[in-house]
Amino acid sequence: MAPLSHLRLIQFRAGYNLPVHAAIEYGIFAKYGLEIEVAYTPGSDYLIEALRSGKFEIGHPAADDVVAAVESEENKHGRDIDLFLFMGLHSGLLSLIAAPEYPDVGSLRGKLLGVDSRRTGFVFLLEKFLRSNGFGPQDYSLVEIGGWEFRYQALLEKKIAATLLTSPFVADALSCGCHLLSRGDEILPVYQATCGAARRAWARD
Structure with a gap:
């Protein structure tokens, strides 16, 4: 039997990755x-940095992450960021969840909201939702926390008023008294969320 080809995959902890683990x-x-x-x-x-540096062959970032990296000033000034998207995983399996003290969108005014990154990681989706509900940039503050599980924990510890979450964190948060304010497909019906990404140089080889 021929030896197996080894591939390193980096991804977020999320229910939408279940097919990968089932296949393994x-x-x-x-x-x-x-x-x-x-x-x-x-x-x-x-x-994104782990993919760019070659530590992993394939990653599951948000489409926003790759677009931001490729269009960044670093890439324009000679830093090698040759990433590309080769498939979509899902189109918005995420929801805006608020802590028990904040039952509606209006109650988030003036509050601290948790995000993965201020530049990418669905922050554009969150800010679009806030703008459509009459919020200006001065009406809330964003704090970078990281991936799904870290934002979920920060929400339960009441360090933030709200954040975007995905399965299984949505159901867990709701069972703890948190509120579902909106689903991703309600914020933006057509939206490419998590994707498969890799380096062009690796794919060519």
Whole structure:
């Protein structure tokens, strides 16, 4: 039997990655000659840098993350950021969840909201929602916390008033008394969220 091709994958802790783990568990990748090594990222900035540096061959970032990296000033001034998107994973399996003290959108005015990164990681979706509800930039503050599990924990510890979450963190937060303020498809019906990404140089090889 030919040796398996080893691929390193970096992703967020989230329910939408279940198919990857099921395929590993049931030997689907191995059947087609692949051995997948999975690691988890603390946030989108780390994931993009890990892909760029070659620590991982494939990543599951938000489409926003890759676009921001490719269009960044660093890339324009000669830093090698040759990432590309090659598939979509989902189109918005995320929801805006608020702590128990904040039952509606209006109650978030003047509050601290948790995000992965101020530049990427669905922050554009969150700010679009706030703008559509009459919020200006001065009406809230953003704090960078990192990936889903870190924002979920910050929400339960009441360090932030609200954040975007995905499964299984949404159901867990609601069971603790948090409020569902909006789902991703209500904020923006057509939206490419998490994707598969890689370096062009690696893909060519």
